[in-house]
Amino acid sequence: MSERFFPDTMPAPLADATTLPFWQAAAEHRLVVQRCAACGHTRLPPAPVCPACRSAETDWQPVSGRGEVYTYTVVHRPIAAGQPLPCVIAVVALEGAGGVRLLSNLVGVGPERVEIGLPVELVWEDMSAELAIPRFRPRGR
Numbered sequence: 001m002s003e004r005f006f007p008d009t010m011p012a013p014l015a016d017a018t019t020l021p022f023w024q025a026a027a028e029h030r031l032v033v034q035r036c037a038a039c040g041h042t043r044l045p046p047a048p049v050c051p052a053c054r055s056a057e058t059d060w061q062p063v064s065g066r067g068e069v070y071t072y073t074v075v076h077r078p079i080a081a082g083q084p085l086p087c088v089i090a091v092v093a094l095e096g097a098g099g100v101r102l103l104s105n106l107v108g109v110g111p112e113r114v115e116i117g118l119p120v121e122l123v124w125e126d127m128s129a130e131l132a133i134p135r136f137r138p139r140g141r
């Protein structure tokens with residue numbers, strides 16, 4: 001079982017036909033980004049049609065989970081009972097992912113130490129047997 005950062009009371013993401021492959025890979029602790037099978041354009045969040053060429057053919061590209069903070073905000077008001085505060089919501093620019101960014105949380109770091117450009121790495125949080133959420137923590141530069 002992975003380390004836990006947020007309580008079970010946190011609202012869970014809802015998978016649909018477009019996002020289900022992302023969440024299935026996440027449950028196996030594999031971070032993937034959607035890639036157009038026609039032109040190679042990557043996109044996240046997943047979408048049914050490529051914004052670059054309009055193709056509906058897709059595959060899923062594994063990525064390392066390394067990246068850097070593109071931007072962030074600090075949350076001081078809870079959305080769920082028992083939520084640790086303050087917490088940091090960050091947009092992470094993923095390495096080797098064709099320029100896509102993932103909205104997530106930073107863990108293991110106080111808001112006062114977070115800055116744009118901070119190098120981060122993926123850490124999985126298993127919320128249940130079926131749901132793993134990608135979070136990020138600082139890594140050495």
Ligand SMILES: [Zn+2]
Nearest residue numbers: 036039050053
């Ligand atoms: Zn395309």
